[in-house]
Amino acid sequence: MSVAFLTDLAAAPANDVVELGNRLAQELTVEAVQVPRSGLAMVAMRDAVFAEPFHLGEIPVATAAVQVTAADGRQASGGAALISDREDLVIATAICSAVFEARLPGWEAVQTLVATGAAQRQRIAASRAAVRQQTRVDFSELTTPETP
Amino acid sequence: MITLESTWTSAGQQRHFRDLLTALSFPGRIVPLPAEDRSESAHVSMVACLADAGSTLADPHALLSSRTWGLVAATPTAVDRAAFILLDGRRPADATLQPQRGTLEEPEGGATLIISVESLGAGPLHLRARGPGIATEHTWSVAGLDPRWLVQRAAWIDYPRGVDVILCDAQRIVAIPRTTILTWES
Numbered sequence: 001m002s003v004a005f006l007t008d009l010a011a012a013p014a015n016d017v018v019e020l021g022n023r024l025a026q027e028l029t030v031e032a033v034q035v036p037r038s039g040l041a042m043v044a045m046r047d048a049v050f051a052e053p054f055h056l057g058e059i060p061v062a063t064a065a066v067q068v069t070a071a072d073g074r075q076a077s078g079g080a081a082l083i084s085d086r087e088d089l090v091i092a093t094a095i096c097s098a099v100f101e102a103r104l105p106g107w108e109a110v111q112t113l114v115a116t117g118a119a120q121r122q123r124i125a126a127s128r129a130a131v132r133q134q135t136r137v138d139f140s141e142l143t144t145p146e147t148p
Numbered sequence: 149m150i151t152l153e154s155t156w157t158s159a160g161q162q163r164h165f166r167d168l169l170t171a172l173s174f175p176g177r178i179v180p181l182p183a184e185d186r187s188e189s190a191h192v193s194m195v196a197c198l199a200d201a202g203s204t205l206a207d208p209h210a211l212l213s214s215r216t217w218g219l220v221a222a223t224p225t226a227v228d229r230a231a232f233i234l235l236d237g238r239r240p241a242d243a244t245l246q247p248q249r250g251t252l253e254e255p256e257g258g259a260t261l262i263i264s265v266e267s268l269g270a271g272p273l274h275l276r277a278r279g280p281g282i283a284t285e286h287t288w289s290v291a292g293l294d295p296r297w298l299v300q301r302a303a304w305i306d307y308p309r310g311v312d313v314i315l316c317d318a319q320r321i322v323a324i325p326r327t328t329i330l331t332w333e334s
Contacts, residue, residue: 021149022149031150032219033215034218034219035152035156065218088149091149091150
């Protein structure tokens with residue numbers, strides 16, 4: 001499963017993802033491979049000069065890993081780790097990733113949500129680019145013309 | 149979306165932890181696990197309520213399934229470095245096993261041994277416990293526990309250093325902290 005897939009799916013409306021995960025779970029046997037968890041995680045980083053480790057702060061993190069079995073016996077594994085405190089959302093995302101990866105029944109609906117999320121990401125990126133453009137500084141105006 | 153056995157839910161693990169605290173408070177007392185939480189054997193329930201992704205766990209007798217390892221998410225570790233060690237009491241004790249016993253400054257570094265036995269309360273091995281948490285002495289019987297584990301336990305304890313033991317049958321537990329003095333006959 002590509003990072004882009006999960007990033008796009010995470011950008012889709014959360015309630016739509018949960019609703020789709022619930023719908024897919026009704027047609028599948030879903031088994032937890034890891035206990036779904038949500039909580040706070042420290043963001044560990046290193047400073048750029050001395051490479052000393054430090055913690056930037058805490059972020060909410062939810063993780064899940066599942067194995068799904070379709071009615072025809074096909075199996076697939078899926079997982080997700082999201083910056084979120086919603087266990088239902090991360091479980092639904094893990095189910096969607098398994099279904100999409102193995103093209104199990106319902107994968108087209110996952111693809112539609114992924115496309116929705118991708119479009120949302122593009123809108124956000126365009127909006128941020130516009131803001132950056134407005135604050136652009138032309139440093140060439142600050143230079144002093146050289147005297148002959 | 150996912151139905152997990154109660155052993156793996158926060159509420160189930162909290163119930164098991166309360167039972168473990170009761171067992172540790174009264175060494176030698178047979179403590180049944182809640183009826184609603186009996187989807188897994190007691191040794192799995194103890195692993196589930198004690199260990200998590202930040203724990204080190206040794207399973208030298210391969211008592212845990214790959215699914216259970218995934219759900220516990222503990223780090224598989226060699227016996228001599230593990231905080232929790234899962235053992236099959238029916239097997240003879242291995243003198244080469246050297247669990248962590250802590251230090252004088254940090255006795256809490258001693259390992260917790262979770263030993264699976266056939267039955268608590270009936271069996272050919274009769275144990276007698278004395279020490280903190282026991283008014284005078286407490287006796288009970290065990291089936292499926294090689295007495296050489298008890299010999300090893302005594303050798304591993306040099307108070308305050310030592311190991312703590314939890315005996316588990318299908319659905320019951322008995323705690324034997326390092327402060328408990330054990331004698332036995334079979």
